[in-house]
Amino acid sequence: MKKVILSLSALCMVAFTSCKEDAASKVKSENVAQAAERDAVAGELPVISFEEAEHDFGTIVDGTPVETKFKYTNTGKAPLVVSNIKSTCGCTVPQDWSREPLAPGESSEFTVKFNGKGKNQITKTITLTTNTEKGSEQVKIKAFIEPDPNAPQKAAGSASIKQVN
Known part of the structure; x- marks a missing residue:
């Protein structure tokens, strides 16, 4: 057992002393300068600011299509990239963004079209995939949807009660 411990100790000594070269001599000064510049710029991120983060269409009749534009500004210190915009459902379509x-x-700005389908109060969320610190930003649309008074009325169903003996 003593021989095994002594052998392992000798092996460790050889391994640790073989890396005797100074690590600082291997670092290139150009790389240090580039890393410092990159780290200084890394703190500068774009910031997106919306003119309005939630748009209320008010009261609309069921099936009435509506649209709005969301305007935004890059208030950060780096270029802002909006790589994707999507909504929570297919009834709300974001489009026309750069x-x-x-x-x-x-x-x-970008346009959001809503097909106006639904009942009562609805809220839809539109998510922007960006290069901001959070990585995504959200805006919302909302509306109160009234039934269409010109829509054909559905006939009431009939029910019967079956007596069990």
């Missing part, structure tokens, strides 16, 4: 980088201080 996938090009938006410089700090610049503004843009």
Whole structure:
């Protein structure tokens, strides 16, 4: 047992002393400068600010299509990229947004179309995939949907009670 411990100790000594070269001599000064520049810029992220984060269509009749535009500005220090915009369902369609980088201080917009289907109060969320710190941002639309007074009325169903003896 003593021989095994002594052998392992000798092996460890050889392994630790073989890496005697100074690690600092292997680091290139150009790489250090590039890393420092990259780390300084890494803290500068785009920030998206919306003119309105929630749009209320008010009261609409069932089946009435509506649309709105969401305007936003890059209030950060780096270019803003909106790579995707999607909604929680197919009844709400975001479109017409730029996938090009938006410089700090610049503004843009996108359109959201809603088919107006539903009952009572509805809220739909639209999610933007961005290069902001959070990685995604959200806006909402809402409306109160009234039944269409011109829609054909559905006939009431009939029910019967069966007596069991």
